[in-house]
Amino acid sequence: MHPLHTNIEPDRDDRNHANAPEPIYPVLDAWTHLRDDTAQVLPRHPQLSSFTQNAASDISPSQQIFSGSDNEPRTLIIPPKLTLPCKQHPYLASAFEDPISSLDTARMFAISPGESQRQQQDMLLNSIIEDIACQETLGLPVITSEMQAQSDQHQVIISTASNAAVAGTGDLIYAVLRYVINVVMTNLVSQSVYGTYITVYTSASVIGSTVTFALDNTIVRFVPTYRVKGEHGLAKGLIHFVVWMTLISGLLFGALFYLSTTGLAHLVYHQEAYTLPLKEVALLVPLIALQAVLASGLQALKAIKLKVYMDRLIQPGVSLVLIGIFYFLGLRLQALILATICGFLASVITGQILLHQSSRLLVGNAAPRYEWKTWLNFAWPMSFNSLIQHLINSTDVLFLTVFATAAQVGHYAVASRSSLFIIMPLLAFNTIFSPLIAEHYARRELEQLASLSKVVTRWAFSLSLPVFLCLCIFHEAILSIFSRDYTVAGIALIILSFGNLVNAGTGSTALLLTMTGHARVVLANSAVTITVNIGLAFLLVPRFNIIGAAVATSLAVIILNIAYLIEVYWILKILTFRWDMLKSVVAGGVASIAGLLLLRIIHVGYGYKAIFGTLALIIPFLIIYTLMLTLLRFSKEDRMVFDAIRVKFEKKPSA
Numbered sequence: 001m002h003p004l005h006t007n008i009e010p011d012r013d014d015r016n017h018a019n020a021p022e023p024i025y026p027v028l029d030a031w032t033h034l035r036d037d038t039a040q041v042l043p044r045h046p047q048l049s050s051f052t053q054n055a056a057s058d059i060s061p062s063q064q065i066f067s068g069s070d071n072e073p074r075t076l077i078i079p080p081k082l083t084l085p086c087k088q089h090p091y092l093a094s095a096f097e098d099p100i101s102s103l104d105t106a107r108m109f110a111i112s113p114g115e116s117q118r119q120q121q122d123m124l125l126n127s128i129i130e131d132i133a134c135q136e137t138l139g140l141p142v143i144t145s146e147m148q149a150q151s152d153q154h155q156v157i158i159s160t161a162s163n164a165a166v167a168g169t170g171d172l173i174y175a176v177l178r179y180v181i182n183v184v185m186t187n188l189v190s191q192s193v194y195g196t197y198i199t200v201y202t203s204a205s206v207i208g209s210t211v212t213f214a215l216d217n218t219i220v221r222f223v224p225t226y227r228v229k230g231e232h233g234l235a236k237g238l239i240h241f242v243v244w245m246t247l248i249s250g251l252l253f254g255a256l257f258y259l260s261t262t263g264l265a266h267l268v269y270h271q272e273a274y275t276l277p278l279k280e281v282a283l284l285v286p287l288i289a290l291q292a293v294l295a296s297g298l299q300a301l302k303a304i305k306l307k308v309y310m311d312r313l314i315q316p317g318v319s320l321v322l323i324g325i326f327y328f329l330g331l332r333l334q335a336l337i338l339a340t341i342c343g344f345l346a347s348v349i350t351g352q353i354l355l356h357q358s359s360r361l362l363v364g365n366a367a368p369r370y371e372w373k374t375w376l377n378f379a380w381p382m383s384f385n386s387l388i389q390h391l392i393n394s395t396d397v398l399f400l401t402v403f404a405t406a407a408q409v410g411h412y413a414v415a416s417r418s419s420l421f422i423i424m425p426l427l428a429f430n431t432i433f434s435p436l437i438a439e440h441y442a443r444r445e446l447e448q449l450a451s452l453s454k455v456v457t458r459w460a461f462s463l464s465l466p467v468f469l470c471l472c473i474f475h476e477a478i479l480s481i482f483s484r485d486y487t488v489a490g491i492a493l494i495i496l497s498f499g500n501l502v503n504a505g506t507g508s509t510a511l512l513l514t515m516t517g518h519a520r521v522v523l524a525n526s527a528v529t530i531t532v533n534i535g536l537a538f539l540l541v542p543r544f545n546i547i548g549a550a551v552a553t554s555l556a557v558i559i560l561n562i563a564y565l566i567e568v569y570w571i572l573k574i575l576t577f578r579w580d581m582l583k584s585v586v587a588g589g590v591a592s593i594a595g596l597l598l599l600r601i602i603h604v605g606y607g608y609k610a611i612f613g614t615l616a617l618i619i620p621f622l623i624i625y626t627l628m629l630t631l632l633r634f635s636k637e638d639r640m641v642f643d644a645i646r647v648k649f650e651k652k653p654s655a
Contacts, residue, residue, distance in 0.1 A: 170308030171428045175421050177316035182417055184323060186410070186482040187607060189332050195406030196277060197336045198413040199269065202397045204257070204281040208288030209390045211253040214382030215242040216296035218375050221515055223300035224438040227362060237368035238375065239297055239359050243352075246293045250286030258282035269401055280337045287344035291315070294351030299431055303358045307431070310351040319343030381519040388526035392556055395533050396549035399541040407485075412546040414482050415489035416553075419471060419496040425463035426504045429456045433508050437515035449512075450574040457507030457576040462584040464504035466625045469588050470618050471497045473595045477604040477614045484606045492550040499554030502561055507576035509564035521567055529560040587628035595621045 185194055219242045226235040261278035265271060291311055298307040319339045326335035396416070400409045433456050440449040471478060475490040513522050533556035540548030569575050598620060604613030 170304075170312035171424045171431075174312035174316055175424050177313075177320060178417065179421075181316060181320050181323065182414060183481055183608075184320070185336055186414065186486065188323070188327055189336070191407040191410045191485060192405075193333050193336075195408070195410035195413070196274070197333060198397060198409055199401045199406070200274065200277040200281045200337070201284070201340065202394050203264070203278065204284040205288060206390045206394050207253055207257050208250065208285040209292060210383070210387045211249045211285065212246055212289045212292050212383075212386065213249065214379045214386045215246055215375075216292045217382050217386070217514060218242065218379045219293065219296050220300045221378060221438055222375065223297070224436075225442045228439050228442050231369075232363040232366040233369035234371060236359065236363035236366050237370040239355070239363075240368055241370060241372075241375065242293050242297070243290075243355075246289050247286065250289040254282050254285035257285050268398075277333060277337060280334065280341075283341050284344060287341070287348055290348045291344055291351060294348065294355050297355045298351070298358060301355075301358045301362060303354065304431060306354040306358060310347055310354060314350050315343040315347035317343075318346045378517075378519060381523045382514070385519070385523045385526045388523075388530045391530055392526070392533050392553075392560075395530075395537050395556075396541075396553045399537045399552075400546065400549050403542045404545045408545055411486055411489040412492060412549055414479065414486045415493040415546070415550070416496055418478060418493055419500050422464045422467045422471070422497055422500040423504050424467075426460040426508070429460055430508050430511055433511060437508075437511060441516045446572070446574075450572075453507060453512060453574055453576050454578050457505070458578050458581055460507060461505045461581055462629070464501060465584050465588045466591065466622055468497050468501040469592050469595070469625075470621060473592060473599070473621075474614065474617050477610060477617055480604055480606045480610040481608070481614060489546060492546045495547070495550040495554050499557040502558045505581075506561040506565045509561065509568045509576060512568050512572060512574065513564065516572065518567075518571060521571070525560055525563050525567070528563075529556050532556055532559060583629060583632040587625050587632060590628050591621050591625040594624045 185197070189197075219238060222238055223235050226232070226238070258279055261282065262275055264278055265274040295307050295311045298304075298310065319342065322339035322342050323335055326338055329335070331338070396412065397409060400412055433452070436452065437449065440446070440452070472494050475493045476487050479487045479489060479493065510522060513519075533552055536552035536555060537549065540552050542548075544551070565576070595617065598617050602613055602616050604610045604617070
């Protein structure tokens, strides 16, 4: 506000106060300033209204400020109490000074407080200033970067545990369904028929998993990064590219596999009987490849529930139902093969529908964009790694097919598939962890990534250890479910279980290297491992059959995971171990003693009757293990995981 200027002739008494010292008005420095030196004096106007004289008479002498000499009329300036600093525009003064001065002035009333009120205002301002000064020293809550990082880390742990609970439940159901399928197969057909099925299925699985050319890993690697950066066009283009390339390559290699079945049966398996089954499983090549990339697409989009439905429930569920139907139709080996084909076909159709719906939520109507060079540069090294990995997983069966009988292949397959229960927790966490690795690495959140990897390893090991101990202590009871003949694979089961325990105990080291762009390191590791695996298989399988195959496979897995562990620490400075993992070892030791005592009390039969006896051994073991972990106390992160899982599966009350 501008001061009110009046051109009047003050009384002589008032002139005595012209040289009086100007009163000091307490004002806030940030909001006010005095306008004495900058106040512009408006010229005298003959039509000045009388209200200004009344306003001037209300001002005490100590508040009156005059301008002008003693011989000239002076202008009375009423200083403002508070004024806000404003930018002066002198070029506007001349334009508006005369029109404003020439106009009749409307009557205004100026109210000046008395002395007592002014003192009260001064006291009030002083108290406010003092109060502000005191408040500046109060301890205010400050959110530091460390507190924010911890909050984000806890949120990530809760989210990971929540989604891992869903994925873990799906993997557990899948493992149980596969176990039931194998139990049904071994009880419906002979050992030789079951061994033949395992051989031809393994052959098609190696080809089908290879023809993806690591595009399943590519989609998991880049889609989360594109989502973080908001590059929806690239995400849409990558999904289209991966699905179509996999379909084309799957059909092409499936046709080549079909045409080469006769040569494989004679040159590799040395039996004509393998020709027809190999032709039939050729249909699995494109289906296995498509299922892998569709599941990876849902995983990259964090549609974990949909992924579980697609490849963990529909495929084994349909296969289990159709095995019984085809068996009652009089089929034996063809019943196993056709049921497997139909299960994968149902999974692929469902996966395509779910991926299309899920991707639309992310990409919308964005135009697809393609970065062929970037994707292929990542995929080519990983495709060789994928081939080597599947060869490592299948070398044992392929060598047994050459150097052993079909029945021995069946025995080994039962032991191998039973040992896969150990890595189910790690696979569940990897499903959630792999896109998170890419996202955190894209944001350069390495500390959060290291902390999360330790939590994943700790939980994977804690959940895998009791499974390993059960398979070792109760191996004969578990294998007796398949029938008495399969109990000869007990030693092989223990050896394979130890290799898988090391795999689970080292955590997601391979994923850490893959998702952070170190694909060539992973490829080099796999190349060395397959060389060691093939060399050991040549030495051990012809002499020791299934025991030799188990030793060769386990040593290859252990060497590979130790190499990953060292490289992750060397390259990423991440150590996936935590000292509280020893709590699981202590709890497992106590539970093992109880398990050995249970073996002296409970006797298990064979076939379907052995299921109840085996459960009577396993359930008390797991209860004792859990109680021991509880007594040893869970960490803060463990309690967060429990809360997340509880909330995830807690039923929402109906509105």
